[in-house]
Amino acid sequence: MPVLNISCYLFVAIEAPDALRDTLHERARALDLKGTVLIAEEGINLFLAGPAEAVRAWVDALRADPRFAALAPKESWSDAVPFRKLLVKVKPEIIRMNHPTIRPDQAPRAPALPAATLRRWLDQGHDDDGRPVVTLDTRNAFEVDVGAFDGAIDWRIAKFSEFPAAVQAHRAELAGKTVVSYCTGGIRCEKAALYLEQEARAHGVDARIYQLEGGILKYFEEVGGAHYHGDCFVFDERRAVDPELAASPESVIE
Missing domain, CATH: 3.30.70.100 (Alpha-Beta Plaits)
Structure with a gap:
């Protein structure tokens, strides 16, 4: 079975x-x-x-x-x-960020973008107001190397607790854009989107922030692999799944 x-x-x-x-x-x-x-x-x-x-x-x-x-x-x-x-x-956190002001259980969620809407925006090259759309990968660099959205922003972090510092260094790059943060299943990009919103408000950065609802896995489930190259790293013995959500042994990292 x-x-x-x-x-x-x-x-x-x-x-x-x-x-x-x-x-x-x-x-x-x-x-x-x-x-x-x-x-x-x-x-x-x-x-x-x-x-x-x-x-x-x-x-x-x-x-x-x-x-x-x-x-x-x-x-x-x-x-x-x-x-x-x-x-x-x-654990102290279900996903470690080391930033105690970011508590999704105590704050309204950042706007969540359905997979179908992200695909449509990527198809047309902009959001519904004509703003350029960028995808922001919140995963570790070795995960990104297995597969990612085409043209995604990748700050090459080694662990999620490095994400806030990466935002501090690069937030000006997000000005004028609609930013869709994403990760494997949604947990990291949910915290990331809250932090991005906080930083944008604090520093007057004109960026619209979303999290991809359900992450890459929900995107694969609902719209397949459009605008995505490679596979999705998962933290179990399968190591990676393809856009059909089947184990992808070719992606095993040595």
């Missing part, structure tokens, strides 16, 4: 992450799921794999908690489970 792989995150206030960790670990262990679940006071970030019925049962149980009703996992399939074990951990 094929293996269902899901990735999902949600920024939401969690008052007792340790207790939630124990509950989620026991549920996943009982269903023989493998992968990683990260929990913090700011939310949850997860990558799990196993039989489809078991994975969806775990998600349904989590969604029964009103805090997590909005979870929308992205799905892909593989012939084998791409994780060797199950890890459920409590």
Whole structure:
């Protein structure tokens, strides 16, 4: 039977992450799921794999908690489970930025751009108001090397906590543009978009900021690989998936 792989995150206030960790670990262990679940006071970030019925049962149980009703996992399939074990951990952040003023669980989201709208804008070369559109990659440099949107801005960061400094060095380059930040599944570009908005306001930079809803994986799911070259690096044993969301062994990094 094929293996269902899901990735999902949600920024939401969690008052007792340790207790939630124990509950989620026991549920996943009982269903023989493998992968990683990260929990913090700011939310949850997860990558799990196993039989489809078991994975969806775990998600349904989590969604029964009103805090997590909005979870929308992205799905892909593989012939084998791409994780060797199950890890459920409590962390200070579900994606480390080291910038405490950026708390998506406590602030309105930056505008989220659907995949179909980004494709249309890239097709026509501008947004609906005629402003030039640029895509801004918020991933690590080695991920970008596996695949990226055509002409994307790439500041060659080695880890996401370097993103704020990169913005400080390059924010003037974004003036007059519509900027669509993106990452693998949306979690990094959601924090990135909030930081970009904050910096643009603080320094009077005329830039319209969006995050790509659901990241590259949702873009692949909804519109395929248009305006994207290569594959998408993923943090499991598949190493990368192609625009059909199938494992792409040619992209393995030595």
